[in-house]
Amino acid sequence: MQLYHHPLDLDSQRVRLALEEEGVDYTSHHVNPITGKNLDSSFFKVNRHGRVPVFQNGSHIIYNTIDIIQYIERIAVVSSGAESISASNREVIEWMQKIQDWEPKFFTLSHIPDKYRFYVSKFIRQVVIARMSESPELAGDYHRKLREAYETEEKLKEADVLRRSKEHLVRILDEVERQLCETPFLAGQDFTMADVMLIPVLARLKLLDLENEYINGRPNIAEYWLLVQQRPSYKRVIGKYFNGWRKHKTLLKTWFLVRIRSLLKRY
Structure with a gap:
């Protein structure tokens, strides 16, 4: 089983948490969207949307995060x-x-x-153009990615887009806060794939x-957040990269690669 992912990517983190929680072995392939590795033709042929994560088991390839997690289960x-397969319940x-x-894209980029x-x-747009030239058979898909990059920048100028993203997040967190008043985890007494999400x-x-x-202004979420950070899966998937100096190392390494390739025009 192969997983194409990156530690900075939110959906990749979800899939890796599920793999760790379920104890499923896999081969890890880092694909950094910030440095444009998701646009390399070898990866782009697997997923024409150029997004991570991608989960592959033999010839079976899955792109949707929830579908991947349920497959892992x-x-x-x-x-x-076990004689029968038990999937996550309806809740x-x-x-x-x-x-x-x-x-999360617009919310993250706005901060x-x-x-x-x-x-x-600008770097990503240059990477798309370079890959389009190298792989003309994929030009249509690369052109779509280029258009998406321009559209993202335009949407970030719209106050309503950012407001709706923030309001959506607040609604979810408020609902989570109410639920955690009743149960220690999101869907009951036990840790589930809902918590993984x-x-x-x-x-x-x-x-x-x-x-x-x-987080801190919502006491139930704050308590929950302290609890889940103690899980081995969190420490391996997220804490390893975002605690202390490692957080800065991960971000600086990515920024350094972008800067060097831009200066050398090695797209």
């Missing part, structure tokens, strides 16, 4: 020798979908200083230094 049950799936419906965002955006959202808020605004 089935693999874990079969591997354990868990509803929470998973509810959390997945929030699009990154303009000078860095513009620099990376939520944890990276909280980690993203921590990465953006927004804990005080979105």
Whole structure:
């Protein structure tokens, strides 16, 4: 089983948490969207949308995050020798979908200083153009990615887009806060795939230094956040990259690669 992912990517974190929680072995392939590795023709042929994560088991390839997680659950049950496959119950799936419906892209980008965002955006557009020239048979798909990059920058100028993204996040967090008043985990007494979907959202808020605004002011979420950070899966998937100096190392390494390739025009 192969997983194409990156530690900075929220959906990749969800899939890796699921793999760790279920104890499923896999081969890890880092694909960094910020440095344009998701646009290399070898990866682009696997996923024409150029997005991570991508999960591959033999000839079976899955792109949707929730579909990947449910597939991992089935693999874990079969591997354990259980006679029947038990998937996440309806409540868990509803929470998973509810959390997945929030699009983190515009929220995240709006909290990154303009000078860095513009620099990376320009770099990515140059990478797309270079790959389009190298692989003319994929030109249509690369052109679509180029158009998406321009559309993203335009949408970031619209106050309504950012307001709706923030309001959507607040609604989810408020609902989570109410639920955690009743149960220790999101879908009941036990840790489930619903928690796997939520944890990276909280980690993203921590990465953006927004804990005080979105987490600490909600006491149940704050307590829950401290609890889930103690899980071995969190420490391996997220804590390893975002605690202390490692957080800065991960980000600086990515920024350094973008800067060097831009200066050398090695797209």
